[in-house]
Amino acid sequence: xxxxxxxxxxxxxxxxxxxxxxxxxxxxxxxxxxxxxxxxxxxxxxxxxxxxxxxxxxxxxxxxxxxxxxxxxxxxxxxxxxxxxxxxxxxxxxxxxxxxxxxxxxxxxxxxxxxxxxxxxxxxxxxxxxxxxxxxxxxxxxxxxxxxxxxxxxxxxxxxxxxxxxxxxxxxxxxxxxxxxxxxxxxxxxxxxxxxxxxxxxxxxxxxxxxxxxxxxxxxxxxxxxxxxxxxxxxxxxxxxxxxxxxxxx
Ligand code: NAD
Numbered sequence: 691x692x693x694x695x696x697x698x699x700x701x702x703x704x705x706x707x708x709x710x711x712x713x714x715x716x717x718x719x720x721x722x723x724x725x726x727x728x729x730x731x732x733x734x735x736x737x738x739x740x741x742x743x744x745x746x747x748x749x750x751x752x753x754x755x756x757x758x759x760x761x762x763x764x765x766x767x768x769x770x771x772x773x774x775x776x777x778x779x780x781x782x783x784x785x786x787x788x789x790x791x792x793x794x795x796x797x798x799x800x801x802x803x804x805x806x807x808x809x810x811x812x813x814x815x816x817x818x819x820x821x822x823x824x825x826x827x828x829x830x831x832x833x834x835x836x837x838x839x840x841x842x843x844x845x846x847x848x849x850x851x852x853x854x855x856x857x858x859x860x861x862x863x864x865x866x867x868x869x870x871x872x873x874x875x876x877x878x879x880x881x882x883x884x885x886x887x888x889x890x891x892x893x894x895x896x897x898x899x900x901x902x903x904x905x906x907x908x909x910x911x912x913x914x915x916x917x918x919x920x921x922x923x924x925x926x927x928x929x930x931x932x933x934x935x936x937x938x939x940x
Contacts, residue, residue, distance in 0.1 A: 691928060698909050698924045698937045701881055702781075707788040709879035710778060711897055715886020715912060717796055719931045720769040726888045727913065744861035748822060748852060755842045761855070762837045766795075766816055767830075771802035774885065774934040779803040781938050789875035793887060793894050795857045810868050810875070812894045814857040823851025830855065869893060876900040882908045886930050889916040898922075911937070 702708065714724035725732045725739075732739050740746050741757045775798050781787045782804055790799055790809045795816040799809050819833045820826070826848045833853055836844040844853055858864055872894075876882060882901035889895040889910075895918070902908050902921040910922045911933055919925050926933050 694924050694926055695933065695936050698926060699939065701907050701909060701923060702937060705786050705881040707879045708781060708786045708881045708883060709788050709875040709901065710790050710883045710885065711887060711894065712790070712792045712794060712799070712885045713887025714794060716774050716930055717769065717794055717798055719772045720798060721765045722769050722796055726890065742859050744859040747854060747859060751843055754852070758837045758842060758844070762834055769796065769798060771798045772931050774930045775799055775802035777935040777938040782808060788879050789871070791872045791875060791897065793891065810871050812864060812868060812872060816855050816857055818856035819853045820856050821846035821849060821851040821853055824849040827856065864893065872897055873900060877904055879906050882906045883911070884908065884918070885911045885934060887912065887916070888914065889918050
């Protein structure tokens with residue numbers, strides 16, 4: 691492991707343009723469970739995946755009620771960034787960070803101090819709501835206040851339509867501009883760092899392959915194997931909060 695960390699440090703030291711892709715694993719030490727890790731929400735309860743399906747959510751009020759119940763006291767809204775989020779802020783300060791692509795919806799990169807202009811939220815953000823009828827966007831905090839006051843399926847205050855988080859659910863398309871930006875960053879980097887993601891959700895996972903194909907050296911930091919380990923120059927299996935600050939000690 692020490693040799694691998696050293697190799698990863700050398701790769702970052704020699705980098706000019708680093709693109710980073712993060713997943714739920716970077717936030718587990720901040721108290722936000724991932725989906726597919728050993729303590730993951732779906733590992734423990736596979737049926738929970740149903741509330742992340744757009745058609746189910748739109749059609750079924752009970753699915754929505756469960757989603758709001760699940761969200762109202764979710765640790766995501768009070769979590770604080772950890773050492774790995776902070777290490778990525780240091781990477782930005784070094785001038786090497788081209789883009790910070792995240793599958794996370796928790797906003798912890800921005801809370802840590804990463805520049806919003808460098809962060810691309812591939813799967814959206816849990817900090818807003820959108821009306822599925824009129825498209826009105828509002829802060830998530832407003833909807834959660836109504837849930838706490840007893841409204842178990844809050845609707846749009848403008849038109850009464852179904853409200854959903856500004857996240858991308860299964861069955862929805864990713865935002866084309868965000869995805870284009872992410873692809874461009876994968877094509878233009880000389881190092882691609884994938885952190886805390888099982889690399890099982892496409893098209894986000896495919897960005898690793900895009901970067902590898904154009905010759906970027908890939909570094910993967912994840913506790914469990916991923917489908918892209920064989921294209922990586924270095925795979926680091928330790929805990930992210932310990933390993934990433936070591937690798938990025940710039
Ligand atoms: P995932 O749950 O599929 O995989 C997370 C990976 O991180 C696992 O392989 C796990 O072994 C690893 N991991 C967890 N904690 C770790 C640690 N401390 N050190 C090292 N490795 C660790 O997550 P994913 O690939 O991001 O895909 C899941 C989807 O779920 C994403 O689209 C994301 O939008 C969403 N999600 C987001 C959050 C969040 O915003 N924090 C939380 C849960 C799920």
